[in-house]
């Protein structure tokens with residue numbers, strides 16, 4: 001599925017948000033990290049700057065930095081307006097208010113853009129998309145996927161979710177996904193099928209409460225791992 005320019009909504013988070021969403025510590029990052037659907041998040045840029053091996057994969061990396069930046073400027077006001085129009089849907093703790101959210105999203109994409117050209121050259125930003133990733137098996141200690149699977153359960157089928165998570169389990173020894181809610185703030189209908197599919201493969205999974213909640217009710221991640229961590 002090729003992504004057309006006007007479908008892109010480059011809305012990215014920071015390393016600090018990722019660390020809270022996925023309860024990350026230094027040990028979790030030590031085997032190399034894949035940010036799947038990383039978009040314009042500054043996670044990979046910030047990890048790289050601190051000496052951690054990190055790679056992002058996303059179909060939008062087919063576009064230049066200036067194209068991604070232009071799309072951010074084209075959508076940012078309407079994204080923030082949607083948030084302002086639904087104040088009860090959000091928890092204003094990490095982001096203090098819509099203006100703070102705006103500033104944080106801008107800071108994240110700026111961090112991403114400052115790293116993007118170098119990162120493309122160094123093969124840290126890879127064009128690719130679920131459910132089939134361009135990496136060898138066991139390439140990473142951890143793969144994270146933020147605000148893609150489960151969130152877009154209305155658009156992405158159960159079969160797509162199952163194939164995508166099995167693919168993430170192929171390329172990484174552990175997988176973490178956040179949030180487990182849909183855009184309508186309902187529990188994803190695909191969670192049970194995903195947990196059942198990984199169990200059939202001999203993997204374990206657990207729903208873990210995390211110390212981060214912006215989408216009201218969205219304060220849990222799914223952790224999928226191989227028993228014994230091998």
Ligand SMILES: C[S@@+](CC[C@H](N)C(=O)[O-])C[C@H]1O[C@@H](n2cnc3c(N)ncnc32)[C@H](O)[C@@H]1O
Nearest residue numbers: 012013037038039041058060129130146147148
């Ligand atoms: C809402 S953004 C989240 C960006 C980032 N993960 C974050 O939380 O800040 C979702 C991202 O998923 C990417 N995406 C869409 N379909 C994808 C697929 N099949 N495989 C990988 N990434 C995909 C989009 O291009 C977009 O950058």
